[in-house]
Amino acid sequence: MGTLPKVLGFSLALTLVFTVTANLLPQVEGEPPKEEKVDLGALTMDSFIALGESAFNGKGTCTLCHNNLGRAPDLLEMNVGEAAKERLADSRYQGKASDIEGYLRESMTDPSIYVVAGFGKKGSNDTESPMPAVDKKPIELSAVQIDAIIAFLQSKDGNEVTVALPTEAAVEDSEPTGTVAATPAVAAAATVEEAIAKYGCSACHSVYDTESPVGPDLRDVGSRLGEEEIRQSIIDPAAVIAEGFPAIMPANFAERMTVKELGLLVQGLAAMQ
Amino acid sequence: MWLKTLLTVSPAAAASVPKQGRTKWCLWLASIMVVMGLGQLLGISPVDSLQAAEVVAQGSAEVLKGAPELAAADYPRVGNSSSRAVVWILAQMHLFFAAFVLAVPLFVVVIEWVGVKTGDARYDDMAHEFMKVSMTAYSITALFGGTLAFALFLLYPDFMGYMLEVFGSQVLVYALLFFLESAILYMYYYSWYALRYGNAKYVHLSLGLLLNVVGTTLLVIANAWATFMMAPSGVDANGAVTGDIWEIIRGPLWNPVNLHRFIANIAFGGAIVGAYAAYKFLSGRSNTEKAHYDWMGYTSNFIAVLSFLPLPFAGYWLMAEVYAYSQQMGITAMGGILAWLFIVQAVLIGTILLASNYYLWSGMSRTEGSYRYKWLVKYIAIVLTGGFLVWVTPHTLILSAKEVAALGGSHHHLLGPLGIMPAKNIAVNLMLIVTFLSFQLYRRSDKVATVSWAPAGNALMVAIYVIAVVNVIFAGVYYGYFTNTVYKVGSSVMQVVSTLVVIVAGVVIDGMMYKGAKKLPSEWGKVSNRSQYALFALPVAFTWLMALMGYVRSSVRGSWHVYTVMKDSSPDNFIPAIGYAGNMMTIVTVMFLLCVLFVFWIASLSSTKQIPPDSQ
Numbered sequence: 050m051g052t053l054p055k056v057l058g059f060s061l062a063l064t065l066v067f068t069v070t071a072n073l074l075p076q077v078e079g080e081p082p083k084e085e086k087v088d089l090g091a092l093t094m095d096s097f098i099a100l101g102e103s104a105f106n107g108k109g110t111c112t113l114c115h116n117n118l119g120r121a122p123d124l125l126e127m128n129v130g131e132a133a134k135e136r137l138a139d140s141r142y143q144g145k146a147s148d149i150e151g152y153l154r155e156s157m158t159d160p161s162i163y164v165v166a167g168f169g170k171k172g173s174n175d176t177e178s179p180m181p182a183v184d185k186k187p188i189e190l191s192a193v194q195i196d197a198i199i200a201f202l203q204s205k206d207g208n209e210v211t212v213a214l215p216t217e218a219a220v221e222d223s224e225p226t227g228t229v230a231a232t233p234a235v236a237a238a239a240t241v242e243e244a245i246a247k248y249g250c251s252a253c254h255s256v257y258d259t260e261s262p263v264g265p266d267l268r269d270v271g272s273r274l275g276e277e278e279i280r281q282s283i284i285d286p287a288a289v290i291a292e293g294f295p296a297i298m299p300a301n302f303a304e305r306m307t308v309k310e311l312g313l314l315v316q317g318l319a320a321m322q
Numbered sequence: 323m324w325l326k327t328l329l330t331v332s333p334a335a336a337a338s339v340p341k342q343g344r345t346k347w348c349l350w351l352a353s354i355m356v357v358m359g360l361g362q363l364l365g366i367s368p369v370d371s372l373q374a375a376e377v378v379a380q381g382s383a384e385v386l387k388g389a390p391e392l393a394a395a396d397y398p399r400v401g402n403s404s405s406r407a408v409v410w411i412l413a414q415m416h417l418f419f420a421a422f423v424l425a426v427p428l429f430v431v432v433i434e435w436v437g438v439k440t441g442d443a444r445y446d447d448m449a450h451e452f453m454k455v456s457m458t459a460y461s462i463t464a465l466f467g468g469t470l471a472f473a474l475f476l477l478y479p480d481f482m483g484y485m486l487e488v489f490g491s492q493v494l495v496y497a498l499l500f501f502l503e504s505a506i507l508y509m510y511y512y513s514w515y516a517l518r519y520g521n522a523k524y525v526h527l528s529l530g531l532l533l534n535v536v537g538t539t540l541l542v543i544a545n546a547w548a549t550f551m552m553a554p555s556g557v558d559a560n561g562a563v564t565g566d567i568w569e570i571i572r573g574p575l576w577n578p579v580n581l582h583r584f585i586a587n588i589a590f591g592g593a594i595v596g597a598y599a600a601y602k603f604l605s606g607r608s609n610t611e612k613a614h615y616d617w618m619g620y621t622s623n624f625i626a627v628l629s630f631l632p633l634p635f636a637g638y639w640l641m642a643e644v645y646a647y648s649q650q651m652g653i654t655a656m657g658g659i660l661a662w663l664f665i666v667q668a669v670l671i672g673t674i675l676l677a678s679n680y681y682l683w684s685g686m687s688r689t690e691g692s693y694r695y696k697w698l699v700k701y702i703a704i705v706l707t708g709g710f711l712v713w714v715t716p717h718t719l720i721l722s723a724k725e726v727a728a729l730g731g732s733h734h735h736l737l738g739p740l741g742i743m744p745a746k747n748i749a750v751n752l753m754l755i756v757t758f759l760s761f762q763l764y765r766r767s768d769k770v771a772t773v774s775w776a777p778a779g780n781a782l783m784v785a786i787y788v789i790a791v792v793n794v795i796f797a798g799v800y801y802g803y804f805t806n807t808v809y810k811v812g813s814s815v816m817q818v819v820s821t822l823v824v825i826v827a828g829v830v831i832d833g834m835m836y837k838g839a840k841k842l843p844s845e846w847g848k849v850s851n852r853s854q855y856a857l858f859a860l861p862v863a864f865t866w867l868m869a870l871m872g873y874v875r876s877s878v879r880g881s882w883h884v885y886t887v888m889k890d891s892s893p894d895n896f897i898p899a900i901g902y903a904g905n906m907m908t909i910v911t912v913m914f915l916l917c918v919l920f921v922f923w924i925a926s927l928s929s930t931k932q933i934p935p936d937s938q
Contacts, residue, residue: 052605063673063859063862063863064862064908064912067863068905071900071907114649171646179649181648185559187880
């Protein structure tokens with residue numbers, strides 16, 4: 050074989066190795082944030098909080114830094130309400146807020162007003178925050194989305210939600226366009242089937258016609274556990290670990306579910322015998 | 323105005339000088355053009371400055387024009403083709419060739435200078451042959467550049483309109499410098515034999531220097547466009563120009579990208595001419611020919627590897643500046659949706675390091691003196707392989723429920739810790755250190771140090787290696803696993819410094835220790851054919867790597883043409899999945915390789931002479 054075919058063959062084969070590697074990795078596309086209208090008239094506090102959680106994890110890109118990797122305070126792990134009180138009382142605090150809600154709003158729209166010790170920009174001695182103002186580009190959360198995130202952060206630790214539900218009139222005053230651009234609120238589940246689908250129970254549990262060996266089989270859970278035990282296993286899954294299964298069930302279902310959804314699930318699962 | 327004056331004066335002035343002084347005169351004119359071009363570029367475009375000052379003076383009377391807000395319908399389409407894919411391919415091809423043609427003269431001038439200092443004509447011939455290869459590539463660069471410009475104006479007219487509004491006359495400086503670059507390039511190449519000896523050689527070297535000044539200026543001007551799109555400066559939140567052209571150019575990422583591309587281009591250029599040498603070696607018939615191209619391949623590999631070694635550190639600086647500019651952007655690249663790309667990057671850099679090490683080990687067969695060091699090769703290979711495996715270990719995987727159950731969680735209890743950056747930092751620094759060791763051993767193979775302090779020098783070198791390796795491992799393990807993230811980042815600086823100390827100390831100590839050393843017999847051309855394929859692996863991996871990192875750099879903007887200033891509302895305003903991106907990278911890599919083979923063929927054709935029919 051001549052030099053040219055050998056060289057070409059070798060080069061193409063090597064290129065193919067890189068191509069195959071790229072195609073074997075998880076294929077995820079980075080979609081731009083979708084702007085959708087929220088029906089403010091139909092908004093309940095639960096769906097408002099869900100809207101906040103959705104913006105927190107999605108368009109707000111909060112979890113990029115506010116996670117357990119130490120780049121910013123882990124908001125999901127800490128009690129945000131208690132932390133806000135401490136910061137308001139800190140002598141370094143120079144902002145205008147006087148309550149938790151105001152502090153949270155201020156920390157989102159003007160993050161450098163108070164920088165938590167150790168989280169400032171390098172060389173700024175904690176006087177400048179690396180966090181962008183979320184109401185400005187590139188994040189551009191609307192006032193309703195910011196309020197929804199505050200409601201979510203207050204509710205996740207069981208603190209009082211002080212943010213009022215937005216009304217059409219108030220929004221028209223604050224939004225120049227008269228519309229609310231927001232990520233869609235996740236609708237509350239109306240049936241036990243919807244709740245199981247919404248919270249992805251079948252990813253780990255066998256339920257209905259899906260099979261999964263990761264967690265205990267739910268198709269006959271009602272014959273093994275009573276309603277209170279089922280409720281506890283959802284709210285505090287680490288309290289009792291079923292023998293032979295890993296302790297990997299997320300502990301935040303109670304924060305994510307509405308009271309109605311939790312009730313639906315408990316009753317529905319208890320009926321599975 | 324200055325150009326007009328220059329054009330009016332030059333013919334008369336040129337006619338008035340003696341013939342032998344014309345070269346000097348041309349050089350002077352060229353220098354003036356470069357300086358004035360730079361003055362225009364750096365000297366804060368007077369028109370832009372005045373306009374900005376006037377607007378500021380008028381206060382709110384005039385609203386500055388910001389970036390346009392577009393809808394999907396504002397983007398012209400050609401049939402059903404993806405505009406992004408078209409521009410992607412053209413831009414990448416242009417960048418590949420531009421990187422090559424800007425890099426080759428950089429090391430050619432150095433080789434030419436070495437030829438002058440050593441009096442060895444082989445260096446001069448090799449430098450000329452490198453230039454011959456880059457000449458055809460230069461035309462192809464311009465062809466792809468022109469086509470790219472047409473495609474951009476056709477498919478993204480509003481975006482291009484905005485960019486022209488921001489950069490204004492700076493683009494004309496770019497065009498002018500391109501003319502200048504072409505003129506100097508042709509003068510440099512075609513005067514090679516006319517200006518070969520005596521003082522004329524220094525005139526030729528000056529031409530080469532000037533060529534590189536203009537070429538590097540072109541590079542940094544084009545970089546300003548790319549970095550403005552990533553981290554705009556000199557404009558307000560709406561994209562309206564508020565600063566002068568210098569403020570627009572010197573954004574926070576401009577210098578890190580300048581340095582990174584400058585070094586990467588040299589490594590890339592070295593790898594391409596290495597492939598040329600390997601091709602000529604494999605197809606060479608005579609021993610003389612093989613010896614010449616073996617030496618040329620070795621020199622090319624030397625250029626590629628030496629430039630490649632500091633590249634991760636330039637990349638580190640770039641990413642540190644990205645984080646400083648926007649933590650969100652930094653995390654998107656390193657820990658967000660694009661993080662998976664770094665697994666592919668690990669495969670590519672692993673390929674580059676393995677190939678360059680293998681080439682050096684194979685090259686040891688050229689001299690019998692290498693037996694002193696060959697025992698170390700297996701240990702270097704073990705470190706390289708281990709480092710490579712750690713580097714490709716992913717942190718988290720998208721798993722099925724069954725896999726989660728089998729693993730006992732989302733992370734493997736043993737391999738999970740190897741997937742995070744501290745482990746990868748240890749791996750990459752050790753890989754770089756042992757690659758330098760391979761290089762150092764190869765360089766020592768055909769020499770015996772004769773200085774009296776050689777044993778002490780060797781002991782010092784060994785101590786530096788040991789301390790550096792211990793420091794890299796300690797900093798990575800202690801700060802990486804037992805402290806919080808802030809210290810993790812800081813520890814990587816310690817590791818980088820350790821690696822750099824090894825490289826610098828190695829070069830300095832060997833440079834002094836082997837001065838006037840006894841040379842052992844070494845035979846160029848006495849190397850296996852298999853080793854030459856390492857010289858093909860390098861450009862293939864480099865090309866793919868450049869395409870990959872270009873994709874990362876561009877994608878961190880997300881759905882913005884100009885980050886935070888001008889939204890991308892086109893149908894392609896999403897970050898494509900790595901599989902699609904990988905296929906695009908393969909397409910451009912294969913296209914580039916085919917074009918490069920064409921360039922090699924053209925370069926060979928110019929030295930092929932048909933035998934006259936009557937002499938047969």
